Amino acid sequence: MGYTIRKKNHALIFTIARPDKRNAVNNEVMDGLEKAVTEAEQNDAVKALIITGEGGEAFCSGGDLQEFHQLKTQKESYEMLSKMGGILYRVATLNKVTVAFINGTAIGGGCEIATACDYRIARKGVKMGFVQGNLAITTGWGGGTLLYERLPLNQAFRLLTEAKIHSEETLKELGFIDQTVNALSAEDMIDLFEDVFKKTGPVLSAYKKMLNRKWASGDLRDRMESEIHECSVLWEKDEHHEAVEKFLNK
């Protein structure tokens, strides 16, 4: 299976388990993440959902370029993009604490997944980049919209338009990474949330509801939807397909 879901203390840990493909997201991983979000939502004993990747190389390398390269038209890409965009909206608005433990490289959609979480904890030395622009598309899972919620607008705009890969030090200076650790696995870094887990579930849930009310009044879901649609329009263009071909034929 391309993912695992396991419980440790008050946390549910979702791990993308495709290390041979640098934990690229395919439909199976999307379905698994949706399952984990539902389980976290329904289990009162769970106070946090942690998302991470298997192995020491990558957190997540974004959408599976092999699998999704079959999607040629705006309509075909929109179906995939809106599926994952809906799941990341659920991650972002889940009434539990959400944590991305960035155990390795995070690229493209991998950065979007991390952005959907309340906390971003990175292993020392990892690199991250919103590289979608280099593939002649934008973020397409709602991660660009969410980045504008997480960072000052000018810094978010810079990360998206430069589409560069940055060190965790740079991203920590920008405030995107909350903390860097030497931990190699989610289990090893879970103690960082000891104080959080001392709070009752209803307290943590109430704080997320405050954030969600702010986002609801700001039409977050509509803005994510517009991003997803815009990405699907760009997806169909030759420039995007040529850029993906170049990677696949490297």
Ligand SMILES: CC[C@H](C(=O)O)C(=O)SCCNC(=O)CCNC(=O)[C@H](O)C(C)(C)COP(=O)(O)OP(=O)(O)OC[C@H]1O[C@@H](n2cnc3c(N)ncnc32)[C@H](O)[C@@H]1OP(=O)(O)O
């Ligand atoms: C809306 C989101 C959007 C979308 O869905 O399209 C995106 O996410 S766009 C961004 C898509 N992702 C990328 O452009 C990243 C592509 N991958 C890389 O840049 C590198 O693989 C990297 C930096 C993640 C890791 O580099 P490293 O040198 O450590 O590994 P390799 O490049 O040799 O890759 C090993 C192995 O994994 C396969 N691989 C890596 N990334 C993907 C991917 N995203 N989809 C499918 N397969 C991927 C790569 O082809 C190699 O496979 P192998 O069979 O061994 O040749």
